[in-house]
Amino acid sequence: MRLPERPVISGFHPDPSVCRVGSIYYLVCSSFEYAPGVPLFRSEDLRTWQKIGHVLDRPSQLALDRAGPSGGIFAPTLRYHDGRLWMITTNFSDRDGMLLVTADDPSGPWSDPVWIDTPSGVDPDLAWDEDGTCLVTWSGVDDVGRTVIRQVPVDPVAGKVLGEPRQLWSGTGGKYPEAPHLYQIGDHWYLVVAEGGTDRGHAVTVARGPSPAGPFEPCPHNPVLTARGLDTPVQNTGHADLVRRSDGSWAMVFLGVRARGGTPHWHVLGRETFACEIVWDDDGWPRAGEPVEPPYGGRPEEHEELTAGDLPLSWVAAGGFPADVLGPDEGGVRRLTARGGSGRTFVGRRQEHFTMTARASLDLAASHGVGGLELRVDHRHAVTVEAGDGTVRAVATIGEARAVLGALSVSELAVGEPPSGEPAAGEPPSVPRVTLELRTVEPSGPSPAHIPGPDEIVAGVVGPEGFRELGRLDGRYLSTEVAGGFTGRMVGLTCARGELAVTSFTYRGTDGPEGAPAG
Structure with a gap:
């Protein structure tokens, strides 16, 4: 595993989520206490990205009057399903539950939010099973207060929960299992999560199961991506999302930081978006491949x-x-x-x-x-x-x-x-x-x-x-x-x-x- 050194989106653009519409990729990031919220990017190659706007661009979608530093909009998920773009996230400073907006065109307009009254938690994901049921998967807590990955079926149009939440996985033992993303690939459902907290212990781990409800077995070579303990310019790597290219190959976007100075090092630009290839081993498990980066030579002024x-x-x-x-x-x-x-x-x-x-x-x-x-x-x-x-x-x-x-x-x-x-x-x-x-x-x-x-x-x-x-x-x-x-x-x-x-x-x-x- 060779980690990238150059971000594909620089500066404070953490918690990336990506999807493909035809040959075009779209990506969103967390925005926290800032409005407009959820910056939206477009790319044709995953290496160079252009900001095209924000998903939450008006007060009817986004209330931040009670948001202090690092409050507001936490990690979003962006998906393309049934001819429409869907974005789900939490406004940590507004109300409990997940807010869901949709658009037929990524340039907007995006709808006013539908609120889904799930139990408290963050980092919601959207997936649809083979019967067309929409599933929200998120990072919450169990009955004794431990952070776990939970899931519930929902009606995304009405914002109604259609069943009891179920626990999917608690990760491999790292603290704060979070940032779940669920994918059906071949005969398996893959669950990608972050563990270790969004600092030097951050990592990406994977599990898979026969259905979106599991049971999930962990990948034998977890973590599939981490910088912990490595002498690399990029640290804190985690919070990943996978995307399939039109040629069938796969890539992954994730966050990282470029820490500088003397020990213990400091990062000032925030958590940035990086990318790499995904390769699949003979047993059907993903591994981090070569970096996906902008060209050498630095960006122009x-x-x-x-x-x-x-x-x-x-x-x-x-x-x-x-x-x-x-x-x-x-x-x-x-x-x-x-x-x-x-x-x-x-x-x-x-x-x-x-x-x-x-x-x-x-x-x-x-x-x-x-x-x-x-x-x-x-x-x-x-x-x-x-x-x-x-x-x-x-x-x-x-x-x-x-x-x-x-x-x-x-x-x-x-x-x-x-x-x-x-x-x-x-x-x-x-x-x-x-x-x-x-x-x-x-x-x-x-x-x-x-x-x-x-x-x-x-x-x-x-x-x-x-x-x-x-x-x-x-x-x-x-x-x-x-x-x-x-x-x-x-x-x-x-x-x-x-x-x-x-x-x-x-x-x-x-x-x-x-x-x-x-x-």
């Missing part, structure tokens, strides 16, 4: 700019939809409004590259609040370059600790636009505009008493004389190993009070060796 039109498909908001807090104004300006409550308003996109530069420009004369540009895992683990009350400051928030890394008064900043642009014709030179910048760069290196982190986060402002650093932070403090949870880094706009007038936002990222992209 990505440049994304926020314009006056529709938001890019990559943009989401924490705890609600972007339109709730970010709206257009005259002259291409967007207004970001503080939502209130304990968390900061945040709208942005995933950090998908190891080195990136993000910039946001604010019109301070038209702003009436405090906020700016933020790189975060959640609102308690963030680096923010914010403007307000006559000051621009770089602030690090790590749990209950909040430290100002550096600050300067607005009067110290040159007025107008940075070197990349000139003030608009006729614009009074007294209108204060400020351009904020965040970079992630390679760590500067270890000192005798310091183990290097995965990267460094550099915060500052951009003026006529170029970039002015306000402070920097070891990137380990914005890693999953420190913050916990199931997401990854996001970068975008934040507002803590009042409202901001945002004139521009840009993101540039690369995985190349040349370091942070030029601004």
Whole structure:
């Protein structure tokens, strides 16, 4: 088994589920507290994927007002059956049971949810037996509180449970057997699950039986995929889904992380989607085959700019939809409004590259609040370059600790636009505009008493004389190993009070060796 080193979908895109419609593959991922929810991708070869939208793209499908960090939408399953696409998942912060939506076209519209009142649990799967009965299989608990794989027949149109839940399998002994997926292949029904928890012990195990109800016997060479104890760039591999190609061959998508830095290593981009071939041994058991990866040489630099039109498909908001807090104004300006409550308003996109530069420009004369540009895992683990009350400051928030890394008064900043642009014709030179910048760069290196982190986060402002650093932070403090949870880094706009007038936002990222992209 040789694990892949390069993800097919980078950044915080965990818990992949895949299906094929004709010659085209479609894939969905978890989205947790962010909306729109359940990002949807399209591919012709399983190696290169294009985001085409989100399955849960409107408030009637997705309520996140009670979703804190790593709440909301957990692992989805995507299936194609009877000429229709089906997606089932849980909204952990809304109500018990599974929500099921359908679409005749993957580009939508997707239906409003049908709720299936199954016993509590996560990671629901959909399968249909030979009689056409729909089966929901999920990770729940038994009568004594142990995590097991359970199943129940349902009416997916009416959302009714048609029988008593049954226990299928408890795995091979690893903790948290979860992420079940059920397939009929030849004379057997195969059950693929994850075990070991979604960290360094994560693994994929397989069992099979004569019917979807079992009894299930474990594969003799379990786990069929794991990185535990291996010296590989990709760790935490698990939560797999199989797909059959049109030529009869099989492949598998799964999550993993690219941990960096010194021991114990930290991952910052979140759990990403990887893929590999599946080969079948003479006894009919699957094994992980060769990696399925994008081409060598790294991806080209990505440049994304926020314009006056529709938001890019990559943009989401924490705890609600972007339109709730970010709206257009005259002259291409967007207004970001503080939502209130304990968390900061945040709208942005995933950090998908190891080195990136993000910039946001604010019109301070038209702003009436405090906020700016933020790189975060959640609102308690963030680096923010914010403007307000006559000051621009770089602030690090790590749990209950909040430290100002550096600050300067607005009067110290040159007025107008940075070197990349000139003030608009006729614009009074007294209108204060400020351009904020965040970079992630390679760590500067270890000192005798310091183990290097995965990267460094550099915060500052951009003026006529170029970039002015306000402070920097070891990137380990914005890693999953420190913050916990199931997401990854996001970068975008934040507002803590009042409202901001945002004139521009840009993101540039690369995985190349040349370091942070030029601004």
